[in-house]
Amino acid sequence: MSIKKKDTKILPKLRFPEFRDAGEWKDTQLDKIGQTISGLSGKSGSDFGSGKPYVTYMQVFNGTMADPTKCGLVTVADNEKQNTLNRGDILITTSSETSDEVGFASVLLDSPLEPLYLNSFCFSFRPNNLDELKPEFSRYLFRSPIYRKLISVLAQGSTRFNISKGSFLNLKLPIPVDFKEQQKIADCLSSLDDLINAQSQKLDALKAHKKGLMQKLFPGEGEKVPRLRFPEFRSKGEWEVGNLGEICKITSGGTPYRAEENYWNGNIPWITTSLIDFNTICTANEYITETALLNSSAKIFPKNTILMAMYGQGKTRGKVAILGIAAATNQACAAILLKDGFNTNFVFQSLATLYDHIRELSNDGGQKNLSAALIETIPFAYPNIKTNEQQKIADCLSSLDDLIMTQSQKLDILKVHKKGLMQGLFPAVNEINS
Numbered sequence: 001m002s003i004k005k006k007d008t009k010i011l012p013k014l015r016f017p018e019f020r021d022a023g024e025w026k027d028t029q030l031d032k033i034g035q036t037i038s039g040l041s042g043k044s045g046s047d048f049g050s051g052k053p054y055v056t057y058m059q060v061f062n063g064t065m066a067d068p069t070k071c072g073l074v075t076v077a078d079n080e081k082q083n084t085l086n087r088g089d090i091l092i093t094t095s096s097e098t099s100d101e102v103g104f105a106s107v108l109l110d111s112p113l114e115p116l117y118l119n120s121f122c123f124s125f126r127p128n129n130l131d132e133l134k135p136e137f138s139r140y141l142f143r144s145p146i147y148r149k150l151i152s153v154l155a156q157g158s159t160r161f162n163i164s165k166g167s168f169l170n171l172k173l174p175i176p177v178d179f180k181e182q183q184k185i186a187d188c189l190s191s192l193d194d195l196i197n198a199q200s201q202k203l204d205a206l207k208a209h210k211k212g213l214m215q216k217l218f219p220g221e222g223e224k225v226p227r228l229r230f231p232e233f234r235s236k237g238e239w240e241v242g243n244l245g246e247i248c249k250i251t252s253g254g255t256p257y258r259a260e261e262n263y264w265n266g267n268i269p270w271i272t273t274s275l276i277d278f279n280t281i282c283t284a285n286e287y288i289t290e291t292a293l294l295n296s297s298a299k300i301f302p303k304n305t306i307l308m309a310m311y312g313q314g315k316t317r318g319k320v321a322i323l324g325i326a327a328a329t330n331q332a333c334a335a336i337l338l339k340d341g342f343n344t345n346f347v348f349q350s351l352a353t354l355y356d357h358i359r360e361l362s363n364d365g366g367q368k369n370l371s372a373a374l375i376e377t378i379p380f381a382y383p384n385i386k387t388n389e390q391q392k393i394a395d396c397l398s399s400l401d402d403l404i405m406t407q408s409q410k411l412d413i414l415k416v417h418k419k420g421l422m423q424g425l426f427p428a429v430n431e432i433n434s
Contacts, residue, residue, distance in 0.1 A: 010174045014424035016188075019181045025427060026177050031169035034127040037083045039118035043074065051075035054117035060091045060106040064139045064193075068112055076117065087111040088135040089124040090142055092168065099161045103151035103168070105142035109135050123165055131179055136186035144426040147173060174427045185425050192421065196414045203407045210400045214353045217393050219381045233389045240384070245376025247347070249337045252310070252372065253329035254297025256288055263292035268300065269327035273309035273316050276333065278352055281307070282324035298328045304344045306336040308351070308358075311369040318358035318370065320351045334375055341385035345394035354378060 010025045040054060053071035060066065066085075076082055085091075089108045096102040108116075118124055127133040133141075141147060150171055155161035176182050216228035224238035244250075253271075256263040266289030275281050288298060301307075305323045309316045310332050322344060329335060338347060351358070358378060362368035383389035 010427050012425050012427050014421070016181070016184050019176070019178060019184070022176070022178045022181060024177075025174040027172050028175045029170065029172045030125065033129070033132055034125050036165040036169060037085075037089070037118075037124045037126050039122050039124070040074065040082060040120045043120065047075045049073060052115055052117065053112075054119055055085065055091060055106070055108075055122075057093060057119050057121045060093050060119075060122050061101075061104045063106055064143055066091055066106045066108045068108075068110075068116055071116070072119075074117060076115075082117055083124075085112060085116045085118055085124060086126065088130045088133075088138070089126050090138050091118060091122050091124050092142075092163075093122050095121060095160055095162045096155075097160060099152045099155035100148075102155040102161045103148075103163050105138075105147075107135050107139040107142070109139065123168075125168070133175065134179060134182045134186065136190065137176075137182035140186060140189050140422065141173060141175070141426070143422075145423050146426050146428060188425070189418070189421065192414070192418050196411065196418065199407065199411045199414060203404065203411055206400070206404045206407055210397065210404065213400070214349065214397065217396070218350055218353050221379075224381065230389070230392050233383065233387060233392070236384060236387055236389065239381045241379070241381045243376060244336075244351075244378040244380040247339050247342050247380065247382070249339075250372040250375050251299075251335050251337065252331050252333060253299050253301070253335070255330045256292035256296040256298055260292070260295075263289055263295070266290065266292065268293060269325055270298065271307065271323070271327050271329045271333060273312035273319075273330075273332045276307055276309045276312075276316065276319045276321040278319055278321065280322045280324040281327070284325075284327060288328060293328065297331065300326055300328050301335045301337075302326050306338070306344060306348050306351070308334040308336060308370070308375060310334050310371065310375075315359075317368065318355050318361075320348055320355075322348050334370065334372060336375070342382070343390040343394050345398055346382070346390035347380075349394060349397045350380065350382075351378070 010027055012025070051073045052075070053068055054074045055066045055068075056072045059070060085108055087108055087110055091106045091108065093102065093104045096104075127138070150173070151163065151168075154163045154167045154171070156163070176185075213228070217226050219226050219239055219241070224241055226239070258264075264286065266287050268288045268290070269284035270286045270288045271281060271284055272286075275285065292298060293300065301323060303323055303326050307321045307323060307329060309319050311317050312332060336347070338344060358370070358375075361370060361374045361377070
């Protein structure tokens with residue numbers, strides 16, 4: 001596997017000034033600069049859970065750096081022959097459900113303080129000389145667009161995709177001849193990673209703060225007064241406690257017949273549970289026609305309707321959202337239509353605090369689904385509707401949501417910036433030979 005050289009040189013689009021006259025990068029076949037090392041072998045399930053540290057598959061898949069402090073444990077006898085990891089080893093996932101996810105890499109930047117092993121679903125590539133291929137640079141080279149494009153072509157399989165050590169070693173990757181350039185690229189991207197991590201921690205802190213605040217602003221199970229109350233409402237008495245069905249009507253939509261072409265690609269937004277994620281829904285992935293609306297159980301719900309996912313993959317069931325537009329929904333979305341006097345955002349925030357409880361509700365049968373009848377039984381507490389306590393709580397949490405959204409957008413911008421840098425700091429692949 002190599003880059004087809006035509007009249008173009010192997011050069012990145014972006015280059016630091018001091019290296020612009022340093023010439024081309026070297027198209028390097030991996031078997032010329034290193035070897036592969038196998039992961040654990042001969043282990044059974046009973047060997048895991050205690051013993052010595054090993055890098056798990058998910059550690060390799062999820063991060064560019066292997067962290068020995070977050071490893072799993074495996075029993076390895078003193079006289080047992082197993083390969084251990086060294087500083088600079090590049091850990092590679094050998095299998096995945098899609099070709100786009102096979103061959104993910106993570107680098108061991110520091111020397112292990114004790115024998116460290118690798119799971120059996122990965123192998124490591126060990127460079128012969130860490131001055132030729134610096135670990136800090138490998139961390140980004142083996143996650144770069146050029147590497148991902150080349151490695152995905154190597155993946156073989158139908159239900160699962162795999163790469164062999166032999167095909168991996170035949171891979172050619174461009175590497176700067178000047179090792180100082182490797183370090184410069186690594187320093188640039190690692191400083192950006194540090195900034196991304198710092199912003200991510202700020203986002204996590206805001207989310208944790210909101211979660212803690214919500215637990216105090218709404219009464220706990222069996223309670224009629226929240227632990228934290230705004231001063232002007234402390235003398236307003238207990239909250240009303242009942243079921244969600246007492247304050248709303250619950251209904252759902254439907255799915256127009258898929259085979260009818262004149263039912264789809266219209267101008268009516270059609271919402272499915274995939275869009276429900278404790279958010280405000282302002283756009284749809286699909287649109288239906290007036291004809292579809294007239295000839296199916298789909299119906300339009302007004303803006304500010306609360307939606308709850310009655311079923312869906314993963315942890316979708318029980319999540320809520322607010323319609324930011326008038327839209328139709330499918331039958332998996334419960335539309336919660338509030339009675340007069342109830343604040344949409346207050347009810348939405350309250351249901352968000354009950355997510356874990358709602359997840360425990362389900363109909364009997366093979367799948368754990370919610371129904372309108374079950375949703376009606378959700379315990380629900382609210383202050384006297386003659387006061388504006390609902391609005392006060394909703395405004396407080398909404399302002400925090402705005403901060404979280406702003407922080408999330410900052411994080412997204414940094415990630416996009418890094419993606420662009422990665423595309424520019426490494427040469428691109430125009431054509432691939434097999």
